Amino acid sequence: MTSRERVLKALNHEEPDRVPLDLGGTFVTGIAASALHRLRKHLGLADQPVKVFDLFQMLGEVEMDLVERLDLDVLSVERPSVTFGIRNENWKPWKLFDGTPVLVPGDFNVDVSLEGDWLLRPLSRADKPPIARMPKDGFYFDPIGYNEWDPNYQPPPIKQVEESARRHWILGEPILQYFADRARQLRKGTDKALAMWPGGTGVNYVGRLTEFLCLLATDKEYVADLFMVAAETSVRNLELLWEAVGDNIDVFAITGLDFGTQRGEFFSVETFRETYLPAFKKQFDWIHEHTTWKIFEHSCGSVANLIGDLVGIGLDALNPVQTTAANMDPKWLAEQFGDRLTFWGGGVDTQTTLTFGAPDEVREEVKERIRLFAPGGGMVFNPVHNIQYNTPAENIVAAYETAREAGRYPIAMS
Secondary structure, rough: OOHHHHHHHOOOOOOOOOEEEOOOOOOOOOOOOOOOOOHHHHHOOOOOOOEEEOOOOOOOOHHHHHHHHHHEEEEOOOEEOOOOOOOOOOOOOEOOOOOOOEEEEOOOOOOEEEOOEEEEEEHHOOOOOOOEEOOOOOOOEEEEEEEEEEOOOOOHHHHHHHHHOOOOOOOOOOHHHHHHHHHHHHHOOOOOOOEEEEOOOOOOOOOHHHHHHHHHHHHHHHHHHHHHHHHHHOOOOOOOHHHHHHHOEEEEEEOEEOOEOOOOOOOOOHHHHHHHHHHHHHHHHHHHHHOEEEEEEEEEOOHHHHHHHHHHHHEEEEEEOOOOOOOHHHHHHHHOOOOOOOOEEOOOOOOHHHHOHHHHHHHHHHHHHHHHHHHOOOEEOOOOOEEOOOOOHHHHHHHHHHHHHHOOOOOOOO
């Protein structure tokens, strides 16, 4: 069975030969560059610097030698510029704070503060203030949303930021051609399932998150209208993307804001239904009516009270399935939604077991999650969100080897 067939069966709630495996198929199912470098060394793969393709999360590119070694099933049709507008090209050597040798894009340039922080400059422009900061000895960049370097700067009232949603851009010919060429190349050269997260679709907040949540609490009707504007633009982008890539991709990731925290949703179910849901439904309906794509939605945290509504409007796959968040018990999730929703994640917890447990503990948790999520299809194995920088290589190997063996159908229930 090919990887693509395996993933499509799982998404259609049919049992393939084994549970599909994903590592790096999207930028929320990836691995930190430091952990990836150690994993490659642990497996005896070619000793080479890791490409950091997402500077925000400092994620490393999963190369084809690792894809084959772990028998992975999903590849990414990724954007040429993932974060901060910096294109992944003209790679140059760099070292992370922990000494990991990496390659970064040519337009990646930082200043060093007096405290030793890295201050990321926007597209090599020394005359502009930094757009992100990584604290000394840190592992991620924190975006700087407002010009905090100017003590007299005052952000505009939140409603004036509406234009950022109305500029929810129409994708241009160069980016569409890029996606078309990349998807065609991968479809021709591999048997893997292909996932795309292109931008220009979904609904998202405007301004700072804290201000947006205040706006959501005080003027839901305004936010609902704002989201519908974004959804209408998104549908036009979906039309253009379908014309460009067609069925050369299999999984389409809708972008949006996380809906949950560790303890519960950001907002009430009623607020979600009045604001987010109509805009998502407009896009989900178009995808299911006009394409062959399966819809992938990412939201961290506790979203237990929202899943039913998302499934009801046609969501195919939920990620990362954060099973340690409130009300996200994996047994309950499987019982409530296992016949209608594919769990793309939830395979082992990155906050606890995968990072801090022993390999045997990792194996046992992976087996448990497969027993819960995999019967009848409906599971793509991935840890809960991206694998973090301090994750031991032997734990990662234990997770994927166990998923490959324990995930063979029929699933052993003991």
